[in-house]
Amino acid sequence: MEGLGLQKIMKVAPSKSLVIRINLVFLAFFLIIYASLLLSPSSSAYFENAASLVRFNGETVPVHFDRVSEQFKWEDLFPEWIDEEEESDVPSCPELPMPEFKDYDGIDLIASSSPYSCKFGSEKGRRDWKRRTKVVMWSKCRPMMELFRCDDLVRQEGDWWLFEAEVARLEQKVSLPVGSCKLSLPLWSQGINEVNDLSKFQSPTRAAKREAYVTVLHSSESYVCGAIALGQSLLQTGTKRDLVLLIDKSISQPKRDALVAAGWKIRLITRIRNPRAQKYTYNEYNYSKFRLWQLTDYDKIIFIDSDILVLRNLDLLFHFPQMSATGNDIWIFNSGIMIIEPSNCTFKFLMDRRKDIISYNGGDQGFLNEVFVWWHRLPRRMNFLKNFWANTTAEASVKNELFGADPPKLYAIHYLGLKPWHCYRDYDCNWNIGDQRVYASDVAHERWWKFHDSMDEKLHSFCRLTKRRKLELDYERKLARNISFSDEHWKIKITDPRRSHAV
Numbered sequence: 130m131e132g133l134g135l136q137k138i139m140k141v142a143p144s145k146s147l148v149i150r151i152n153l154v155f156l157a158f159f160l161i162i163y164a165s166l167l168l169s170p171s172s173s174a175y176f177e178n179a180a181s182l183v184r185f186n187g188e189t190v191p192v193h194f195d196r197v198s199e200q201f202k203w204e205d206l207f208p209e210w211i212d213e214e215e216e217s218d219v220p221s222c223p224e225l226p227m228p229e230f231k232d233y234d235g236i237d238l239i240a241s242s243s244p245y246s247c248k249f250g251s252e253k254g255r256r257d258w259k260r261r262t263k264v265v266m267w268s269k270c271r272p273m274m275e276l277f278r279c280d281d282l283v284r285q286e287g288d289w290w291l292f293e294a295e296v297a298r299l300e301q302k303v304s305l306p307v308g309s310c311k312l313s314l315p316l317w318s319q320g321i322n323e324v325n326d327l328s329k330f331q332s333p334t335r336a337a338k339r340e341a342y343v344t345v346l347h348s349s350e351s352y353v354c355g356a357i358a359l360g361q362s363l364l365q366t367g368t369k370r371d372l373v374l375l376i377d378k379s380i381s382q383p384k385r386d387a388l389v390a391a392g393w394k395i396r397l398i399t400r401i402r403n404p405r406a407q408k409y410t411y412n413e414y415n416y417s418k419f420r421l422w423q424l425t426d427y428d429k430i431i432f433i434d435s436d437i438l439v440l441r442n443l444d445l446l447f448h449f450p451q452m453s454a455t456g457n458d459i460w461i462f463n464s465g466i467m468i469i470e471p472s473n474c475t476f477k478f479l480m481d482r483r484k485d486i487i488s489y490n491g492g493d494q495g496f497l498n499e500v501f502v503w504w505h506r507l508p509r510r511m512n513f514l515k516n517f518w519a520n521t522t523a524e525a526s527v528k529n530e531l532f533g534a535d536p537p538k539l540y541a542i543h544y545l546g547l548k549p550w551h552c553y554r555d556y557d558c559n560w561n562i563g564d565q566r567v568y569a570s571d572v573a574h575e576r577w578w579k580f581h582d583s584m585d586e587k588l589h590s591f592c593r594l595t596k597r598r599k600l601e602l603d604y605e606r607k608l609a610r611n612i613s614f615s616d617e618h619w620k621i622k623i624t625d626p627r628r629s630h631a632v
């Protein structure tokens with residue numbers, strides 16, 4: 130790993146145009162909450178309007194906040210790349226001005242205004258930290274979902290928002306790094322294989338019974354094989370959590386039986402259309418992932434895309450709050466692995482905004498990044514994207530070393546591009562297509578197939594090629610030969626028995 134300029138190499142998926150806007154107001158929200166946790170409850174001139182929401186009487190004390198520097202930008206909190214491996218640097222977050230909390234001991238209420246379009250105040254009702262606390266905000270924008278959960282909203286009147294939040298939950302969230310400028314889970318304390326002491330990340334209430342790994346299959350059966358391998362790979366990590374699979378009616382009974390055999394508990398859902406998607410396009414029903422929030426018999430779930438293979442136990446991620454994920458590009462997270470707190474209220478929130486929120490890529494990832502802007506960064510080793518954006522031999526050698534490492538160094542590989550089970554096993558078919566070649570890795574491909582072979586043989590038949598896919602593969606190979614790609618994968622003799630046993 131040493132000296133290969135990881136700074137350039139470890140970046141992620143190629144950029145797409147972005148709709149997400151810089152919003153420093155969120156930063157101010159954060160400061161307010163930070164203060165309201167550390168201080169205790171009083172009043173202010175702002176709160177005449179709020180009188181219908183909460184009762185006040187008492188004296189007003191101004192709390193002094195220094196403004197953040199004019200030079201401060203959103204990217205400072207959500208940088209595209211950080212030195213996760215601590216190769217040449219220890220990632221750090223910008224210093225934020227905080228009030229002198231000790232000067233305000235005994236205050237009941239904090240009010241603040243921001244220089245931007247939103248104004249707000251917050252109030253803390255009681256001094257009982259173990260219980261719930263009241264927070265009042267005056268804001269045109271909905272206060273951040275990550276800190277002020279949908280279910281915690283008690284009342285809203287105009288720009289006034291009254292929340293009743295669990296103090297312990299808020300404390301955990303504000304104790305995480307501000308933004309994604311640092312890992313919320315430092316992977317190692319000393320030496321690359323020593324996992325950090327996790328006790329400091331424990332959240333207060335947690336029952337394993339109410340936690341699950343979840344994936345979603347809808348619209349076609351083309352990811353069934355991927356979900357089978359994912360389920361089996363999760364079981365192999367020794368997790369005791371439930372494996373829950375959401376499917377729609379497009380998955381036939383024999384496939385459902387195989388998925389159950391692979392370890393999944395199946396739940397039938399109705400898929401959700403993206404009202405902005407073109408009809409019959411590949412992402413028309415990608416909002417089906419919103420159904421994850423309806424799994425309210427679980428407190429927390431780890432969502433995993435079915436094109437991911439898990440190599441190491443991920444249970445420690447259950448300690449993290451919604452929204453925790455790995456970086457994708459710019460300041461957005463990758464939706465392939467997400468920590469989610471199911472809630473009917475949040476589900477309704479997402480559904481109600483399907484038409485209004487514009488997703489930069491037409492998919493759920495773009496949508497969710499608009500809603501959950503204050504995400505916490507998980508190490509990319511937990512959702513390692515299989516792509517080679519830098520197109521250098523150094524990048525290829527670093528990443529392939531990671532893909533191949535045994536015992537595994539990565540927690541999970543995310544198979545971007547054409548999926549291993551849609552290729553012949555002899556090589557990664559991403560090599561055959563010009564714009565897919567950035568996803569080609571024979572090492573990662575081989576790793577997936579090695580895992581496939583370790584599964585019960587009865588499951589193998591669900592990874593067969595369709596006749597149509599076989600024709601496509603042979604055609605793409607011909608094109609690659611015609612173009613004469615210099616890697617010469619098109620020359621490899623196909624020995625995969627699936628070639629003659631297409632279904």
Ligand SMILES: *[C@@H]1O[C@H](CO)[C@@H](O)[C@H](O)[C@H]1NC(C)=O
Nearest residue numbers: 423424425426471472473474
């Ligand atoms: C969420 O809604 C479903 C019905 O859509 C209901 O069965 C379930 O109990 C609700 N969950 C909670 C926690 O209220």
Ligand SMILES: *[C@@H]1O[C@H](CO)[C@@H](O)[C@H](O)[C@H]1NC(C)=O
Nearest residue numbers: 411412415490491492493494
């Ligand atoms: C939409 O879903 C399909 C299949 O589930 C997936 O292949 C595709 O990458 C998704 N598209 C986006 C933009 O997320």
Ligand SMILES: *[C@@H]1O[C@H](CO)[C@@H](O)[C@H](O)[C@H]1NC(C)=O
Nearest residue numbers: 518519520521563564566567
């Ligand atoms: C990667 O580099 C090779 C030459 O080293 C070049 O031919 C190819 O077009 C590049 N691919 C991309 C996607 O930039």
Ligand SMILES: *[C@@H]1O[C@H](CO)[C@@H](O)[C@H](O)[C@H]1NC(C)=O
Nearest residue numbers: 604607608609610611612613
């Ligand atoms: C192969 O390339 C030649 C030109 O180089 C072109 O005329 C021919 O149509 C191509 N064949 C296929 C199958 O695309």
